[in-house]
Every structure is written in structure tokens, then in C-alpha cells.
Amino acid sequence: GTNSKENIPISSPPKLPFIGNLHQLGSIPHRALYKLAVKHGPLMLLHLGSFPTVVVSSSKLAEEFMRNHDHCFASRPRLKAPKFMLYGCKDLAFAPYGEYWRQLRKLCVSHLLSSKMVQSFAPLRAHEVSLLLKKFSAAASENGAVSVTEALNSFTNAVLCRAVFGNSMKDEMSKLFPELVRLGSRLMSELYIEDYFPALGWLDVLFGLEGKLKRYSQKWDGLLETMLDERTISTGEGRDRAVNFVDTLLELQKDPTSSKLALAREHIKAILLIMIGAGIDTSFVILDWTMAELMCKPNIMRKVQEEIREIVKGEELVKEEHLSKTQYLKAIIKEVLRLHPPAPLLLPRESMLDCQIHNYEIPKNTRIIINAWAISRDSENWEFPEEFKPERFINCDVDYKGNNFEYIPFGAGRRICPGMQFATTTIELALANLLCFFDWKFPDGIRKEDMDMTESIGITCSRKKCLELVPIVVKLN
Template identity: 35%
Template sequence: MEFLTFFLVVLSFLVWHVLRSNLRRRRSGKLPPGPYPFPIIGNILQLGKNPHQSLTKLSKIYGPLMYLKLGSRNTIVVSSPDIAKQVLQKHDQVFSSRTIPAASTAYDHFKKSLAWLPVASKWRNLRKICKEQMFSSHRLDASQGLRQEKLKKLCDYVHDCCINDQVVDIGDAAFITSLNLMSATLFSIDFAQFNSDSSQETKEIIRGMMEVAAAPNLADFFPVLKFVDPQGILRQSKSYVGKLLVIFDDLINQRLKSRSDSIDHPARNDVLEAIIDYSQTNESELTIDVLKHLLLDLILAGTDTTSSTVEWAMTELLRNPEKMSKAKNELMTVVRRNKQVEESDISRLPYLQSVIKETLRYHPPGPLLIPRKAEVDIEINGYTIPKDAQILVNVWAIGRDSNIWLNPDSFEPERFLDRQIDFTGRDFELIPFGSGRRICPGLPLAYRMVHLMAATLIHNFDWKLEQGMKPEEVDINEKFGLSLPKAVPLKAFPVKLD
């Protein structure tokens, strides 16, 4: 009887939300075209297992500015560079807020997170700290030695696999390296080890957090259900976030203690040192609590997306041996054999840069970017975007649009050799990191990490597929998530260069 009462209460809330939402829709003016929504659930079922692909197919029917009803939430899907430019640049201020997913409310993360905070003084201060204290050329140049150490460990691990004729799970190796590149840049330590169970906890926490954050959540489609947490996603998020915050607490306390124990403590060229220095001169702007949530953003955003991009780049190169040869020959010519690739080499490797651009076009790490929200009713292309609507920019669709790209379903790095286009947010045909004021602040670090890791794997080894597999048989199916990982992990045998 109690369950029936509870069910009826929840159902009445849902019906009330739908009726109120439909009333708002009638008052909203001319909405963009879109598929007809079912009662209560709206268009949720049309998202499928891979929403970025489903939305791309729907956009070919209803156009590049499309309206959907996802539960009780008005949703606008943008699938062209021109409209993306209007949303992310021309009307950037109107669309600068976020829709807050239930998972991000764990430990009030959304109130302290650079990713979720509204564009106001607190957000601007955090953005300024990131730009000046973390991702400036000066700061990144100072910490590049830390990243070289991690790349050397990757190279040593693959070399050991080569000697022992062991297959390499390239995605997993890239994930461990990305995690250690981030932890080295942030804390000057490794969070994980190859072939070791002793330090895998942090790796599993971060992977779990990424999976929880990407999981479809009824509480996001029907905000009235947030207090129920029907799928347990908020509970899982609290568990993962809590564990990470404890780890950060220990690292921060250790650093503060070492600084207080000795006036002449050895300075570290990492982000934590820079932020602590900054916080001690600007204490009111950056508390330890806010610092921990900032570090949480950085470690989550910088790990899975980087490793996923590297795995996709290697996947496409193994599927296209002639392009692998071009990349390898360029590295041999510019960097020379038996020499570790350095960050200063990247600018002299145009084909490698084209490989990464093509990978980001073809397999963008954030296929729908982080959702934005309309602050007010606004008209775009003759249609009304209602206040509080969720805005999804389908960069996966833009990257596969035959009106923009010749042979969009082919991996062709050469298309970028004679085309002046980059992914820094100015060219809306290629915006894997977003654009406007909410563009990913870690882009300068991601740029270095992705190129260096891919170059290390290409330059130091030849690769052969598992027994009997042909290049065209390498799986390229995607698994929807925050970073669009491969559905089937890429595994290959490293071969020592002659």
C-alpha cells in the first residue's frame, strides 16, 4: 500500500510537470522543428544507446536546429557550424549557463566547479587562476620535464611487452599514462602503475566516476525525481567523489606540512604548488575546499578524454598502414631515431598534427559537449529557444557532415595539410573543446599531451595486429560516454624497430 501511494505521488508529479511544460511550450512562440514527443517521456526512447548518432540521423530529417522533449526538459540540438557559432559566440552570454546533472550535486560539486558554475565572479576567478597559474605557456614549459618522465615510463612498458611478446591494451596504457601525466602536472606523483595492483584504486575511482557521469539518468530527465535517485547514480557519484576528495586532502595536507616544516622547502614545478602560492596571497578567492573541487575537475577532464583520443588515433593508423608510415617517416626525419619526442618538436610535425585534428573531427572526445542552458527566451534563425532549455551542440554530427567535409566517413589526415583550420574554438567546423567563454581551459595541456603520447607510440615501435586480423577488421564501434571510448579495446603487439 505504501509503495502504491508513493507511485501515485510520483506519477502525479510527472503529469503535473508535463502539463506545465506543454503550457510553456504553447506560450514559447515558434519552436524549432523536431520529432513528435510521446506523453510524459517525450523523445527519450529516440536517443538510443548512442545519442550522438541518433540525434545526427534526426537532424537530417528536422534540420540543424532541432527541438526535443526529453522527459520534462526542453532540449535544443545544434548540428551545424553556423548555428553553433550563434550559440557559442554571437549569443554566448545568453547560453553561458549549464543544466546541472544530478551526479554533479555530490558534495555540492556544482557550486564550486569550473565546469558547472554560472558565469559570475566566482567562475571568472577560477578561470583566471587556470589561465595564469596552470595553463600558461610559462607554467607548462616549467613542468614539461615531469611529463617527459611519464612518457619514458610508457615507452619502457611497451618495450617490455615487445621483449616478452605481450599484447598491449593501447587504451589502458594510454589511460594510465594520461592519468600519470595529469597527476604529475598537478601533484608531481604517479596515480597508477603498469602491471601493478598496488596503486590501481585511483584509476578505478576515476573510471567509475566517468561512467557514472555519462550514464543516462531519469533524475535528469525528470528533475522532480532527484530526491528519489531511482538509479542510485547520485549515491555512486557521492562515493567516487568522496574518495577522490580524501586523496586530494592527503596530498594538500602533505604539501602544506612540507612547506611549513622548512622555509627553504624545495619548490615543485606543479599546479598544486602554484595554486597554494596563489591562495596564500588571495585567500578569499581560493579556499582549500574550492581548490579540491578544481583539482577534481582537472583530473576528470584531462584523463579519459586524452587517452580516448590517443586510442582512436592509433586505431585509425592501424586501420590505415600507409598513414601510419607517413606519420612514422615524419617523426624519423624530424626527431631522429632513438630520441624521445619533446614538446618543442610538435610544431615541426605537420602530419602528426593533421592526424590529431582528423581524429578529433572523426572521434570527438565530447560528442555533445557539456550541455548549456538558455538564460532567456531568444530567437535564432526565426525560431524561439525557450528560457531554461538545455542546449546540446552535436560536434560529432558537424564532423561527419558531407556539406562541410569531403569524404566525411573516411580517415584522411591529409585534408588538414592544406587547410588553415584548428581546434582552438575559432573554426566552428572543428570544436571538440567547445568555443566562447566556456571553452575547455585545459586545451593547452591537452594539446601537448595528446601529441606527445601518440608520437611516442608511433615513433618508437612498429605495431602488428592480433593473429590473423586484417587492418580493415579493426573494430571502430563507439560506446557513448563523456569521452566517446571504443566499444572494443584496441590491442596490438609492439615490434622492435630494425
């Protein structure tokens, strides 16, 4: 808190001429930065190319940046990948702090992400969950292995697409999304020379990275244009009036007086794209890690299955009203979010004003990286931090809503993830059903000791390997 004003010195790890500390980011930056912080302390000033960048790796400091001085640090740097991919950062996640961002955030919350909206999507989630169960039942009846990773990915994708685009969204179209989103995550995490040396942007062209970004953006643009054209036609004819998020955006574009937001086509495409990107990969990553962790811990698996089976006794589906009672399942999800936060470095921040943190003056336009991954493994805050122990969250008030700075998988402050409830409801419902109606085993010849928990490279942190399992239908009663 603000009272404990012991001064934490800022340290700068030794740097190389010209590139500064850039070479120290490694291929998995949250791990590399964690190692640096162990050696140099929780407040580091790195020189990434020509940009001073502050790296924050303790809960106390995260609180300083994201609560006590959140108003200084609520903007985002204008980085190359989002500039190309999101129409010059016209989306909610990378828009600079200001009136456009504020109005857009209000709009997205009230028309897509609020509690009320999330509840309104319950029938849609129930439908997609039942399709998922059917897929696994079919595999079970053939005694075959199924790619749980792929099934969960297309499930999260379907839920999000239906919520954003309504029921008219064509399956052939939405099937293209998961792979594009993965690729997007990788492209976001590439090192673009222009982001560190603005005068050397031509090197990105030379090395082909800029071309990759352009081609990627064109692909999405084509898809989004097709979808928007279809919406315009169908709303024009007055059918399918069920209001969904896309139609709301299109109406706003037609009637700009109805809101403080002036939306052009590019804004709409950027907004849709970030919802798909931010929504799918994150939620899906948690589902996948959870199944992987449970497969390695049969005792925890059995315990959570018993909990859920006891709650839903005799019913054919776990429903959302059951979820309030699934304490152990919730604790498991929290523990997965602690050990495998899908966005381990949150999203980058940038200071809008000069600001003093402890004794250190942080000038305007400094980039800030918060290592949420390191913070949620800090032995100052967590006992046996490397161990998967959901029990730590039973009878414990710590949660992910941005008030407990030792645990910030969704960020905190003004920029906290607005999709938290959308995500957790989807995740809990899917897991509860998978764990209730199936037992899971490894395909022949594979043991839990063989599980490879290596992380993949990308702005979101998924497991590298695909999870293949054999579902076994469980007859309850």
C-alpha cells in the first residue's frame, strides 16, 4: 500500500551498446524477464533498443503502477503489430487512453460483456456445450483418442462467434478463425525492429516480417468484409432482427448521432477482430491447461469429478445454475490462471504523464511491462509457488478481479480485462460438463510422466503440444 514507503531502488541490468537489453528477452520473454528480476530486483529499467522500458515483477509495485498511479499508466504504446493488424489501433485493447477508448469500452461492455449480456448468452453456451459432449461421446463409442485441444478451441471459438455475430454466422467462416488467431498471437510476439529503432523500420521489410503482417491483415480484412456485407444485406431486408453485437455496431455507423462514438468501417473491423483475438485464445488456453494439469494429477481429477457429479445428480447437463456450488472446480481454474496466466505479461502499458514511483521519476511515454507470471509465482506471496495446489484457494478471499495484486491474470485498474465474466462462465461450464460425464485416459502407450508442459511462443501462452485423450462415457446414478 501507499504507507509502506520503503524505497525500492530501480536497477538496470548491464546492456550492450546500441541494442541495450533487447537480446535478453529470449524466446519466452516472461521467463527471461523473471530470471533477470531474480538477479536485479522487482523494478528494472531496461533499454530495449532506443526505448526505456520499466519492468515490474512484484505485487507491491504492481499495486503502485496499476492502482495508486493507474491514471498515469493507462495508455498503450503504439506497436507495429497492432498498428498493422488492428487498423492503426482502433480496437479496444490497443487504443491509446482517451475519449475514444472510454466510449468504446462502455459500448463493448454494455452490448457484449456485461453480466447481463453474459447471462443472455446462456442458451447459446448450453447449445455449444451439448455439441462438444456429442463430439466426445462419438469418440468414446469408438474407443478412440480425440484431440481435446482442437475440440476445446473450436468450442470457445463457436461461443464467441455466436455471441458477437449472432446465429447467422456461417460455420465454414468461423472454422477459419482458430488457426488465424494462433498465427496472430505469434505475429504479435515477434520482435519488430521498428518498435525498438523507429528509424530502422525498413529492416522489417527487408527481413520479410512486414510482408507477413500485411498478408495476415489482408486475410482477416477479406473475411471481415464478407461478414459485414452479409450483415448489411440481411439487416437491410429487415430479417433476423435479433440484436447482436455486429448489428449494434453497424446501426451506430448509420446513425452517428445516437452515440458519442463515430465509427467508420475500419473501427468496426478492428473492434470485431480484437474481440475474437482476445476472447478465443485466452479462454481456450485455460481450458487446455486445466485438462493437461488434471491428467497429471489423478487425485485432483477424481475429487473434482466427485464434486460435480454430486451437484448435478441425475441431470443430463451441468447447467449454469449448478456452477455457484462448484467450489473445488473454481479453485482449480484459479490455480491454472495462477500458474499459466494466458497473457503472462498482460498487455504493454505506456505512461501518459511524468510520474514518481518510490524515489524514481518515470518520464512520460515510458513503456511498462508487468510480469504477472512472475508475480503469481513469487514465494513472498505464495507457499510452494511452483506446485499445482487448488486447495490454496479454498477458504481464501484472493481472487482475480484486480484487487489482489499478487494475482492479476486479468490485469487491474482501468485497463483490466472486460471479458473476465464472459471467459470464466464459458470455462466453468465447459469443464464442469467434460469432467462430469466422462472419465479421461491417455491413449495406449502414453503415461502421465510423458506429458510435455512446454509453453508455446506467442503473446498468449498455450501448451506447445496438442492434448490427445480417450474419453470414456460415465453412466451416472
